[in-house]
Amino acid sequence: MSIRIGIMGYGNLGRGIEIAAKEASDMEIAAVFTRRDPSSVKILTEGVPVVSVDEAEKWKDRIDVMVLCGGSATDLPVMTPKYAEMFNVIDSFDTHARIPEHFANVDAAAKKAGKIAVISCGWDPGMFSLARVYSNAILPDGKDYTFWGKGISQGHSDAIRRIEGVQDAKQYTIPVESALEAVRSGSQPELTTRQKHLRECFVVLKDGADAAKVEKEIKEMPNYFSDYDTTVHFISEEELKKNHAGMAHGGFVFRSGKTGANKEHSHIIEYSLKLDSNPEFTTSVIIAYARAAYRMHQEGQTGCKTVLDIAPAYLSEMSGEELRAHLL
Amino acid sequence: MSIRIGIMGYGNLGRGIEIAAKEASDMEIAAVFTRRDPSSVKILTEGVPVVSVDEAEKWKDRIDVMVLCGGSATDLPVMTPKYAEMFNVIDSFDTHARIPEHFANVDAAAKKAGKIAVISCGWDPGMFSLARVYSNAILPDGKDYTFWGKGISQGHSDAIRRIEGVQDAKQYTIPVESALEAVRSGSQPELTTRQKHLRECFVVLKDGADAAKVEKEIKEMPNYFSDYDTTVHFISEEELKKNHAGMAHGGFVFRSGKTGANKEHSHIIEYSLKLDSNPEFTTSVIIAYARAAYRMHQEGQTGCKTVLDIAPAYLSEMSGEELRAHLL
Numbered sequence: 001m002s003i004r005i006g007i008m009g010y011g012n013l014g015r016g017i018e019i020a021a022k023e024a025s026d027m028e029i030a031a032v033f034t035r036r037d038p039s040s041v042k043i044l045t046e047g048v049p050v051v052s053v054d055e056a057e058k059w060k061d062r063i064d065v066m067v068l069c070g071g072s073a074t075d076l077p078v079m080t081p082k083y084a085e086m087f088n089v090i091d092s093f094d095t096h097a098r099i100p101e102h103f104a105n106v107d108a109a110a111k112k113a114g115k116i117a118v119i120s121c122g123w124d125p126g127m128f129s130l131a132r133v134y135s136n137a138i139l140p141d142g143k144d145y146t147f148w149g150k151g152i153s154q155g156h157s158d159a160i161r162r163i164e165g166v167q168d169a170k171q172y173t174i175p176v177e178s179a180l181e182a183v184r185s186g187s188q189p190e191l192t193t194r195q196k197h198l199r200e201c202f203v204v205l206k207d208g209a210d211a212a213k214v215e216k217e218i219k220e221m222p223n224y225f226s227d228y229d230t231t232v233h234f235i236s237e238e239e240l241k242k243n244h245a246g247m248a249h250g251g252f253v254f255r256s257g258k259t260g261a262n263k264e265h266s267h268i269i270e271y272s273l274k275l276d277s278n279p280e281f282t283t284s285v286i287i288a289y290a291r292a293a294y295r296m297h298q299e300g301q302t303g304c305k306t307v308l309d310i311a312p313a314y315l316s317e318m319s320g321e322e323l324r325a326h327l328l
Numbered sequence: 329m330s331i332r333i334g335i336m337g338y339g340n341l342g343r344g345i346e347i348a349a350k351e352a353s354d355m356e357i358a359a360v361f362t363r364r365d366p367s368s369v370k371i372l373t374e375g376v377p378v379v380s381v382d383e384a385e386k387w388k389d390r391i392d393v394m395v396l397c398g399g400s401a402t403d404l405p406v407m408t409p410k411y412a413e414m415f416n417v418i419d420s421f422d423t424h425a426r427i428p429e430h431f432a433n434v435d436a437a438a439k440k441a442g443k444i445a446v447i448s449c450g451w452d453p454g455m456f457s458l459a460r461v462y463s464n465a466i467l468p469d470g471k472d473y474t475f476w477g478k479g480i481s482q483g484h485s486d487a488i489r490r491i492e493g494v495q496d497a498k499q500y501t502i503p504v505e506s507a508l509e510a511v512r513s514g515s516q517p518e519l520t521t522r523q524k525h526l527r528e529c530f531v532v533l534k535d536g537a538d539a540a541k542v543e544k545e546i547k548e549m550p551n552y553f554s555d556y557d558t559t560v561h562f563i564s565e566e567e568l569k570k571n572h573a574g575m576a577h578g579g580f581v582f583r584s585g586k587t588g589a590n591k592e593h594s595h596i597i598e599y600s601l602k603l604d605s606n607p608e609f610t611t612s613v614i615i616a617y618a619r620a621a622y623r624m625h626q627e628g629q630t631g632c633k634t635v636l637d638i639a640p641a642y643l644s645e646m647s648g649e650e651l652r653a654h655l656l
Contacts, residue, residue, distance in 0.1 A: 186604075266604050267609050309641050
């Protein structure tokens with residue numbers, strides 16, 4: 001029997017879930033849930049119903065795992081505990097500082113309902129967290145380095161758009177190549193914020209806006225830009241749409257550690273991602289963990305889990321025997 | 329209470345286990361077991377008894393996890409099932425083709441005794457297996473690439489040493505840089521054996537040996553060298569000892585995959601290791617999984633496990649709360 005996936009929310013993430021679930025031979029999409037008028041939502045898969053979120057509870061026995069495609073700021077803190085009372089759920093909650101609180105809320109709801117809830121699933125938090133935890137456990141005497149990019153930062157792009165005179169903007173976070181090389185050398189450098197990432201901005205001005213003033217305002221913006229080497233390019237709206245509409249992203253997680261009776265040996269563990277589509281990669285991770293959620297629930301487990309609590313074999317379509325024979 | 333570690337065998341791996349266990353604040357070394365005369369074995373840690381393997385059974389209640397530091401060819405197939413009847417055990421069995429058989433034997437013994445046994449722990453199999461399984465589960469439509477090196481291959485060095493006229497030799501396996509770059513590009517190249525790795529040999533000849541003949545014999549050796557671009561350097565014994573005694577190693581695991589309704593997006597996952605000391609890194613992995621074995625046994629789990637069956641949180645000294653707050 002297939003794992004019946006529900007998709008709650010149909011934006012970039014929802015569409016990615018739809019594509020990734022179709023790729024999995026052990027899954028089927030049961031329904032897509034939307035806050036919009038269902039008749040206005042056109043999905044890729046024929047025959048899958050689009051349903052109002054208000055109807056979700058009626059689907060309790062027809063969905064094995066509900067994938068919650070909401071934002072971390074306001075949607076998921078409410079949605080995940082709410083739907084964990086009805087379904088096994090999975091989300092991509094990514095506000096690192098609020099994970100402990102979110103975990104507690106979701107854990108209580110899921111345990112009460114006898115469901116599994118997987119939170120904070122994607123690449124950071126998610127695959128990058130795994131890289132950090134494995135490498136810290138293996139090399140307890142060492143230093144962590146995480147770099148993001150090259151990719152568009154939504155938060156920084158939004159910050160530029162709020163400046164007077166700016167019509168639209170995209171901001172790329174770019175790891176500094178010499179910093180990556182310094183980390184790879186095993187020297188365990190102390191790197192300042194400025195030494196780790198560059199920020200490159202592509203800005204469309206409103207008619208009559210003062211370019212010099214906008215550029216100064218960007219470069220001096222505290223927290224977002226003032227601690228970085230920032231480049232600002234003014235371009236046309238057409239150019240922005242044509243060249244900067246992609247959703248590529250990626251990054252690097254390093255652990256640089258020492259072993260030996262006298263700490264004489266250096267080791268570098270490097271994990272990196274180069275992604276053409278940030279949302280499609282995120283949803284590919286979510287779909288693998290949706291499989292795990294289903295299996296853990298089948299085994300009678302309940303409560304909130306993160307990628308740290310889930311054995312890798314649960315993610316694969318292959319059996320334990322196949323994994324040991326082919327991938328171990 | 330500390331996790332009491334037993335070390336069975338005291339060569340490079342045993343010494344590495346000793347160093348790594350001392351680094352862990354939640355572990356103590358209970359005893360080192362040897363097939364040699366115990367009085368002849370000098371270990372790094374004061375106060376830890378060195379005991380004959382014949383006495384091992386008497387330590388059943390004084391050791392939480394026994395680390396088996398034997399070879400995969402003949403030692404571990406016998407040792408691991410044998411000691412799984414007395415202890416929670418962990419080994420670094422690395423003959424990929426024989427893992428299913430080893431797993432079955434160890435699983436039966438461990439289940440019967442109510443113990444946990446972790447097999448095939450290290451970096452390949454081990455961390456590289458994890459990289460393969462995670463990335464295959466996330467990107468089901470894709471291609472795997474594993475590269476080893478730069479590092480000494482024991483098997484290839486041994487093969488050279490068996491040639492007439494050779495006194496000693498070391499062989500480095502080296503990934504081909506252009507192949508790494510081709511994989512990183514996302515083009516999913518088909519790579520032949522020759523295109524993936526180079527073999528570089530440092531050979532000390534016996535007096536009067538024929539260098540040209542030895543070089544020809546190396547380069548034409550089937551399986552080991554004939555499918556590779558091989559370089560042979562003849563050097564003095566002194567130079568071999570001085571410059572080629574290190575135990576550095578490493579490698580790269582890639583998954584190059586596609587997503588999208590029309591497979592229009594490429595993603596590259598890269599995991600790499602650069603290790604000054606192959607045995608010390610291997611034992612650092614083993615010690616983290618020894619912690620997991622102890623915890624799983626405390627929970628009442630039994631039987632044979634591999635890295636694929638063990639959730640990452642079990643490896644860390646940190647609690648679930650600490651991990652979620654700091655590393656997720």
